[in-house]
Structure formats: C-alpha cells, structure tokens
Amino acid sequence: MxxxxxxxxxxxxxxxxxxxxxxxxxxxxxxxxxxxxxxxxxxxxxxDGQSKGMAPNTFMRQVLAACLYPELLQDDSLPVDVRQRAESMLGACDGGSVGAYSDTCGNDRVLASVSEFISRRDGGLAADPKHTHLYITSGHQRGLMVILKLLACGRGQTQQQPAVLIPEPHPHTLPRLLDVIGLAALPYRLQEDRGWGLEKTELQRVIQAAGGRYNPRAIYIPNPGDPTGHVQDRRTIRQVIEFAAEENLLLLVDEVYQDCVFGEGCEFLSYKRALFEMGPASSGAVKMASFNSLSNGTLGECGLRAGYMELVNFEDAVLPFVEILLMGDISPPVIGQVGLDVMARPPCPGEPSYSRYIQVEVMCCKNxxxxxxxxxxxxxxxxxxxxxxxxxxxxxxxxxxxxxxxxxxxxxxxxxxxxxxxxxxxxxxxxxxxxxxxxxxxxxxxxxxxxxxxxxxxxxxxxxxxxxxxxxxxxxxxxxxxxxxxxxxxxxxxxx
CATH class of the missing domain: 3.90.1150.10 (Aspartate Aminotransferase, domain 1)
Structure with a gap:
C-alpha cells in the first residue's frame, strides 16, 4: 500500500x-x-553574503552610483565603460531618471539584456517570442508567487487540493509560501547517500501515492540544489522533463545559484537548454517557469530586489493574468533593474572594468x-x-x-x-x-x-x-x- x-x-x-x-x-x-x-x-x-562581510562588486556599485547621481558622469575618475553604461541606462528610463516608474513587466532595455544573457548561457539558443516570455520581478520569489497563485486559482471543479511536488530537503522559505497560497506540498526524497541525487521512480511514487486526495499541478526543482548544493546532470534533467511531460506538470525551475557551481567536473545546465535539446515533442509541449535573481550567487545584491522569470510554452490566454498579478508592484524597483542589467550584461573583454569584474571579483567569490x-x-x-x-x-x-x-x-x-x-x-x-x-x-x-x-x-x-x-x-x-x-x-x- x-x-x-x-x-x-x-x-x-x-x-x-x-x-x-x-x-x-x-x-x-x-x-x-x-x-x-x-x-x-x-x-x-x-x-545574504554582504551581511557577512562580502564586498559588493565594484562595477555594479559604480554604475548604480552614476545612475543615482548623474553628476558623476562628468567625473573622469569613473572608468569610461561605467559612464557609458550609466548613460545608456538613464537613456532607457522615463525622464532619464531611475526615480521614474518602469513598465510593470520591466524596462525594455533590461528585458533585452536578460534575453541576450539567456541566449549566451544556453549556447546561442534564442528566446523565441512564440514560446518564451520574460518578466522582471522584485526578486525571484515574487515571480514564483505569481505562478503559484495561478495554479491555486486553476483548480476547476475538482475537490482535490492542488499540489506541488517539492524536494526533500527544500528551501526553508518554500513551505510557508505554499501554505499561504493554499497549495499542498508533496515531498519527493533526494538521496543523501548519493549526493542528494534524484530518481524518476521516486517522483512516480509520489504521484501514485497522491491518489484522489491531491491534484498535482507542478514540480519544483532547485538546480543547483538549495540548500543541499547538488548540481543535476543532463541525465537527471532529462528524466525530470520526461516525467513532467508524462504527468502534465508545470516545471518550476529555481536556478538562482547557477553562477555558484564550483565542484570539480560539474557545470550548470539550464532546464531550458535541456528541454530544447530534446526536440519538438518536448520543447513545444512541456510548460516551464524558470527563475533567477540578483540576490543570490556571486553578486549577492539582496537589498536591490530584482530578478527575472521566463515562461516557456504558456498559453497566450494565461499571460494577461500574469501581468495583472505583477501589477500589484506597479513596477519592479528600477535601481534593482539597473543591477540586473549589469548581471546580465557584464563588462566585455577589452573594456576597462572587465579584468577587475571577472578575474578579480567574480572569480574570487567562486574561489x-x-x-x-x-x-x-x-x-x-x-x-x-x-x-x-x-x-x-x-x-x-x-x-x-x-x-x-x-x-x-x-x-x-x-x-x-x-x-x-x-x-x-x-x-x-x-x-x-x-x-x-x-x-x-x-x-x-x-x-x-x-x-x-x-x-x-x-x-x-x-x-x-x-x-x-x-x-x-x-x-x-x-x-x-x-x-x-x-x-x-x-x-x-x-x-x-
């Protein structure tokens, strides 16, 4: 039984x-x-690394300072690429000021930077507007909350409680979020003795055990693992995607630690890249929401409150409801969006700030x-x-x-x-x-x-x-x- x-x-x-x-x-x-x-x-x-003594990234803070106090653009002590970035960001803001609202879904300039970032990360895979939609959010949990609310509202006529499969162990903030929204959390067990690995048979066990009491709507996947620190390989990711397709589950992919992979022989593979590598049968059918944040990882700007959410294969009829739920924030914090733009579009080789940004500060954090x-x-x-x-x-x-x-x-x-x-x-x-x-x-x-x-x-x-x-x-x-x-x-x- x-x-x-x-x-x-x-x-x-x-x-x-x-x-x-x-x-x-x-x-x-x-x-x-x-x-x-x-x-x-x-x-x-x-x-929160900065509360523990981690220094903020220099290029990030210089751009933020120049956007907040444009008089600094006349200061030759700032590197030229910092001033160019700040001028470009201010030019993309209404009224040329970070004190103005942006669009509810994010500044167009920042959305373009994030789209290019995802494409570079995934080996040139373009963000096809027919399949994917980007939203800037005030932190990745804000985006997750929006999608969870949609799942809770879409229970239809069934008396079964909508549920989300979540890993055991799981991020410590997740259960309360699900409880507040009214979704049951169905835990699937990660295998501690195998480096917190995940097997498809365990996911199938949870679905079978749910019986008629719960209505599983989604599966939550943190990769890299939070708090376990495991990094999923291609085999595991493909199995999870296949399982989601078989059970008609939405993939909720938390990838906020994607730039914090340091294990020997490990590399980060996004769920989106793996999904599209599996061919049209999966890439056009499996629904996915992935999340990233400026708060987590090597930059660790927790106080700026910015992240992004990418939706894959969502029906057009659903998208207006996403925007309606995001409208509660009026707009994501604009200064946070400036930081997100820096994360998505870091200094390039040959620019004055490149060496310090990549080789000194980002690599130092990983080390x-x-x-x-x-x-x-x-x-x-x-x-x-x-x-x-x-x-x-x-x-x-x-x-x-x-x-x-x-x-x-x-x-x-x-x-x-x-x-x-x-x-x-x-x-x-x-x-x-x-x-x-x-x-x-x-x-x-x-x-x-x-x-x-x-x-x-x-x-x-x-x-x-x-x-x-x-x-x-x-x-x-x-x-x-x-x-x-x-x-x-x-x-x-x-x-x-």
Whole structure:
C-alpha cells in the first residue's frame, strides 16, 4: 500500500523562526549594553553574503552610483565603460531618471539584456517570442508567487487540493509560501547517500501515492540544489522533463545559484537548454517557469530586489493574468533593474572594468565558495555525530547532525539555541521527518558566502561548542528533568 503524501508543513518541523526570535532578543540585549562574549550576532541561516562581510562588486556599485547621481558622469575618475553604461541606462528610463516608474513587466532595455544573457548561457539558443516570455520581478520569489497563485486559482471543479511536488530537503522559505497560497506540498526524497541525487521512480511514487486526495499541478526543482548544493546532470534533467511531460506538470525551475557551481567536473545546465535539446515533442509541449535573481550567487545584491522569470510554452490566454498579478508592484524597483542589467550584461573583454569584474571579483567569490566548502566539510566531518555530504554548488553546507538520545525531544533546537547564546551564531535548522529520529537527528544549514577568515573563526567556535555540548549533556542530563533554561524559546546567560 502506498504511503499517502503529507503536506510538508506537517511532515517536517522547522525551528528557524524560533531561532530568529532568540537572535533578535540577543541583539536587543547587546544594544542595551548587555554583556556577552561577543559583540554581534552572525546569521548564517540565510544567503545574504554582504551581511557577512562580502564586498559588493565594484562595477555594479559604480554604475548604480552614476545612475543615482548623474553628476558623476562628468567625473573622469569613473572608468569610461561605467559612464557609458550609466548613460545608456538613464537613456532607457522615463525622464532619464531611475526615480521614474518602469513598465510593470520591466524596462525594455533590461528585458533585452536578460534575453541576450539567456541566449549566451544556453549556447546561442534564442528566446523565441512564440514560446518564451520574460518578466522582471522584485526578486525571484515574487515571480514564483505569481505562478503559484495561478495554479491555486486553476483548480476547476475538482475537490482535490492542488499540489506541488517539492524536494526533500527544500528551501526553508518554500513551505510557508505554499501554505499561504493554499497549495499542498508533496515531498519527493533526494538521496543523501548519493549526493542528494534524484530518481524518476521516486517522483512516480509520489504521484501514485497522491491518489484522489491531491491534484498535482507542478514540480519544483532547485538546480543547483538549495540548500543541499547538488548540481543535476543532463541525465537527471532529462528524466525530470520526461516525467513532467508524462504527468502534465508545470516545471518550476529555481536556478538562482547557477553562477555558484564550483565542484570539480560539474557545470550548470539550464532546464531550458535541456528541454530544447530534446526536440519538438518536448520543447513545444512541456510548460516551464524558470527563475533567477540578483540576490543570490556571486553578486549577492539582496537589498536591490530584482530578478527575472521566463515562461516557456504558456498559453497566450494565461499571460494577461500574469501581468495583472505583477501589477500589484506597479513596477519592479528600477535601481534593482539597473543591477540586473549589469548581471546580465557584464563588462566585455577589452573594456576597462572587465579584468577587475571577472578575474578579480567574480572569480574570487567562486574561489572563496570552493575553499570555504572544502574547509567546512573537513572540520564538520571530524566532529562526532556530524556528517556533511559533498557540496558542488550553491552557498550552503547542509549538515546532518545526530545527537545522543539523552539530549531530549527538542535536541536540535536546544543545540542551536545554546550555540546562538554562547557564541552569537544563528544556524539554520530543520528536524528530520523520520519519526524514529525526531529529537535526536536534524540538519544544520550554514551559509559559506563569507570571507574565509570569518568562516574559519565560525568553524573553530562551532567545534569547541559541539564538544562542550556533548560532554555537558552526557554528564548532567536527566530525561525527566529538562532544565528550564533549555526549554525552546528561553534565553539564559551563557555558561562555560
């Protein structure tokens, strides 16, 4: 008998919100002059690299500065290609100002840059207007939300709850988004012992188990994986596309970490390129929405709020509804669109800013990710009860933590809260869905998009804490007398 899928919000319990509340309380204490063995809280649960000390890209910031303050265009200290880019962007804005609205779907100049970027990425594959449609959005989740709302509204006369297949593990923000919109989340399991690989048989299992209770409408695919850091190969991508065609599912492809592939022998292959390589039977039939963002990856401009969404093989009758839902924003942030244009159209060889942009800053960021992943895995895998699988892309170390039974039913939360209180570091946390492991097994999400010296300091603190934590619990824990200071949500002074 097939296991009936359970909405992921019921299947797994995330304690990220609880930890964020604790982190906020500690920050408040520090601001009031409270004494702690640290001066600030470092949040490594999210992919905001600049909050962790990563420097912004120079060309990006120079263009933004000149667009915001056009008097700088007369300043010879700015490279000529910066001034040319800023003049071109201002010329594409209404009134020659980034303070004016753009079109709801994005500035035409930026849309053209994104279209050319996709074509270069996919080996010259053109964005055929008969099959594809581009939209600039205020972050990739805004575009995802629009498509999910369309799926939720299109349930028709059926009493089945519309559902989306999502990976297990999944991005930590995804379940709440689905819950708010009213879509069930049907988890398909990635295989940890195979580098978080995906098999078509697992997808078929989920569809069969859904039975008559759910109406699967789409499958969500993050590639590179978020938070697992796996990178799908051509075989896997083709199998997923074939599965989507067989089950008439919309492909929701999250590709925000496409420029963060650093594993040896790995390369990013877009779902769109793989789709069109499979020939007309698939390229003209399978519907796909793909997403990218300025917030994630090597540029990491989270605060500018810009991304794009490409729709493939959507019916013309659906497109007006996409625009209607996007109209709630009036227009995407224009200064974010300037940043997106830089991402899509970086300096070219021979231009003054090319060497620093590509060879110094972008490649430096990738090298930092590669080095941090190696250092992090080496240290974590040396600790008792810790296993960090290989990471080939993305910005996280997704780490399996197994704690002794004596720690208690909220072991993962107690562990992360004590680490936060004693060392000032906020980890991402997900409890295991297996009921036999709840309380003793969890996954830690650690962002590695930060200067290497900061990561090394974090790792030293984590290793020291981990051993202290295990020794204290094994020596003093009594299963019927959980210390009040270790109850979830309670902050107590750090102790040695």
């Amino acid at each position: 097939c296991e009936v899928p359970v909405p992921v919000s019921l299947l797994k319990k995330s304690y990220d919100e609880e930890l964020q509340k604790t982190a906020a309380a500690i920050r408040h204490q520090l601001a009031k002059g409270g004494e702690r063995p640290y001066r600030e809280v470092l949040d490594v649960s999210c992919a 930092i990710l590669r080095e941090n992943a190696a250092k992090g895995r080496s240290l974590l895998n040396s600790l008792p009860g810790v296993n960090c699988p290989p990471v080939r892309g993305g910005v996280y170390l997704y780490t399996h933590l197994t704690l002794p039974q004596v720690v208690g039913i909220h072991a993962g939360l107690v562990y992360c809260q004590r680490f936060l209180e004693e060392e000032g570091v906020c980890l991402g946390l997900t409890e295991c869905g297996d009921s036999s492991a709840i309380g003793t097994c969890c996954y830690l999400r650690i962002c590695i998009l930060m200067p290497t010296h900061k990561l090394c300091d974090l790792l030293r603190r984590l290793a020291s804490f981990h051993l202290r934590f295990l020794l204290r619990r094994l020596a003093s824990f009594h299963p019927l007398n959980l210390l009040p200071s270790e109850a979830p949500g309670v902050i107590s002074p750090a102790h040695p």
